[in-house]
Amino acid sequence: MLLPTTEFALLRRVATEQASGRAPSLVAGLVRHGELVWSAARGKVDDAAPDTLTQYRIGSITKSIVAAVVLRLRDEGRLDLNDPLDRHVPGTHFGSTTVAQLLSHSGGLTSESPGGWWERTPGGSWDELNASLGPDEVKHRAGRRFHYSNVGYGVLGELVARLRGGPWLDAVRSEILQPLGMSHTTARPSGRHATGYAVHPFADVVLPEPEHDAGAMAPAGQLWSCVDDLARWTAFVGGDTGEVLHPDTVAEMREAAVIDDSGPWNSGYGLGFQLVQVNGKRLAGHTGSMPGFLACTMIDPATSTGAVAFANTTSGVGILSLTADLIATADDHEPVLPAEWQPAAVDTSLLELTGLWHWGPSPYHLRVLPNGWLDLSPAVGGGRASRFRPLGDDRWLGLDGYYSGETLTVGRDADGRPHHLDLATFVFTRTPYDPSAPVPGGVDERGWQPNDPTTSEA
Structure with missing residues (x-):
């Protein structure tokens, strides 16, 4: 439970963002210590306020969930993060790129798949995608820099499929979604869901955006979810991992593998997680966008406070800043108390x-x-x-x-x-430069001197 003053401050932030961003609907939730402790919604879905089970498309948050399956494969010994792609998915023009580079967007692959805009064009098979990825689609030397690549996660989806012997989505369902109880996270909208809209920049009218199966590009942004499910995922990112992954593995995923050098150094990318420093906090999670939708999940592992937010609009809502502000507001109004100290069992x-x-x-x-x-x-x-x-x-x-x-x-x-x-x-x-210890370079036998010993001898 939060204090009424805290809840009102959070609600005001959500209401302000929905109104100023002109979102047809906006829903958000706050996570603390693994639990959804607050939620609020503004706007309408089918003439009623959305709730914590209303589905929105989560876009690139899908990438983090796919990355978790890849790390499970690593922990099982099925692959090494330094493995070249060729070892598991032969026949590409970028086979020397490593699994870790694909996870961290440092493999140098093109950002978007060739052909029509994949986010608005029904996708094809892996063979069709791979055939389109010639040498010219490698834009940078692998490892040179951060270059966000939706294509890279399409490739990782195929990697999962090869090593699991079935569709990547089956692995996501059985290994991530079901164990975490994320039963309202699906590949296509199911049950009550928001329609995606583009909002006209100069008039208060909307245009429905298309929804489709992205095919081989689906691992980059296919999934739909809701506040309840992404609250559980947010807790997972913060370290409440259940039996899905060891907390040390998720902590490894949160480590900055690359820095986003396109602006001030306040953001980076780990192994499937975006990392941002905002409001004096280091947050981990991911943003998501698809035509008609914006989504975000972020958590501060230091305080176990996280937030999720969804809007059914193509643009206009500052979804990351909203999420970060919800976290900061909760921690400012109701700081997390340190755990009580107690004597511990030690060796x-x-x-x-x-x-x-x-x-x-x-x-x-x-x-x-x-x-x-x-x-x-x-x-x-x-x-x-x-x-x-x-x-x-x-x-x-x-x-x-x-x-x-x-x-x-x-x-x-x-x-x-x-x-x-x-x-x-x-x-x-135990003492500075103990002469009885194997100090590299040895210790001058004359020991500590009041000044430069060479000067004193002179």
């Missing part, structure tokens, strides 16, 4: 590792976390801080920050006591 044998360590002259604190994890952070100011997951045999794997993926190893003395830490060749010691 007490690790307590001997805790305390002050030094990388050269720089002091660091090492703390023990639950599940045998470690946290190594600068004692003062900012710097290279990371958490580490145990690997066994006095070894830990870096999970984030500068040391992500690197190994921390505990060096012990003859009595088995922790003597130094070796972290990717950086040696941490």
